[in-house]
Amino acid sequence: MARKKKEECKSIPGWLVSFGDLMSLLLTFFILLYSMSTISLEKFYQSIRGITEAFGGRTLTHEENIIKGKKIELNLPKMYPKIKKKKAIQKKLNEIKEMLERAGLKAEVVSHGSSIRLRLFSDRIFPPGSDMPYKDVIPYIMTFCEKMKETSLPVIIEGHTDNIPIHTKRFKNNWELSAARAVQILRLFIKCGYxxxxxxxxxxxxxxxxxxxxxxEGRAKNRRIEFIVNLSV
Known part of the structure; x- marks a missing residue:
């Protein structure tokens, strides 16, 4: 009796054959669609013009240049407006910082993503345990406000303290002191017309x-007022 020949390879599953046929038909279908389509240079130009003008580019007037395949120079003076705005605000805050430091008020400018902070260390601004600024400091705060008014940007004023507990007749803890100091600076900003x-x-x-x-030294750095300018709005 003849021995049955052993299969060298397993047979392909039936579903795989159908799947291969389906992929071939889909490929053929998309090739057919592409061969029937036409690329409209006019519509392509209109799309490019819309994108360019949306990003602050100049209006394109030479429509025939794109239709004929010629290159046209794109001028985008208003591109990346947030980046340019941030640089302008950072420059202004640095100018304010220098003005405050000339008056003996220690400050620094710090960038955090879409916001910029001007830190004003409060030992020279407030007497210990008080929320009322020194009288000789108030004119500099008002000048700061006048310069910031030109931007019309939202400003959050934050009060910060060190970790030494406080308990006075007016303030039971550092929460109340830091909030009161921030509110006093806010009142000065409103008074100057912000x-x-x-x-x-x-x-x-x-x-x-x-x-x-x-x-x-660390506690002195933590006693501060921060002016936060948010550029994302």
Whole structure:
């Protein structure tokens, strides 16, 4: 009796044959669609013109240049408006920082993503445990406000303290002190004519330190007022 020959390879599953036929038909279908389509240079030009003008480019007038396949120079003076706005605001805040430092008020400018912060360290602004600014400091705060008014940007004023507990007749804790200091600066901004709808005040107490509170220098850095300019709005 003859021995049955052993299969060298397994047979292909039936579903795989049908799947291959389906892919071939789909490929043929899309090739047919592409061969029947036509590329409209006029519509292509209109799309490019719309995108260019939306991003601040100049209006394109030489329509025939694109239709004939010629290159046309794109001028985008208003491209990336947020980046340019951020640079302008950062420059203004640096100018304000230099003005404040000439008056003996220690400050720094820090960029955080879409916002910029001007930190004003408060030992020279407020007496210990008080929310009322020194009288000789108020004119500089008002000048700061006048310069910021030109931007018409929203400003959040944050009060910060170190971690040394406070308990006075007026303030039971650092929360109340930091919030009161922020509100006092906000009142000065309103007095100088800043739009109240663009202002907000927050108290952060000792819960957002920028330096360790275990040294005198670190605690002095944490006692501060921050002016936060948000560029995403």
């Amino acid at each position: 739009n109240p709808n663009a202002l907000a005040a927050k108290g952060r107490a000792e819960y957002d330190p920028i330096a360790p509170n275990d040294t005198k």
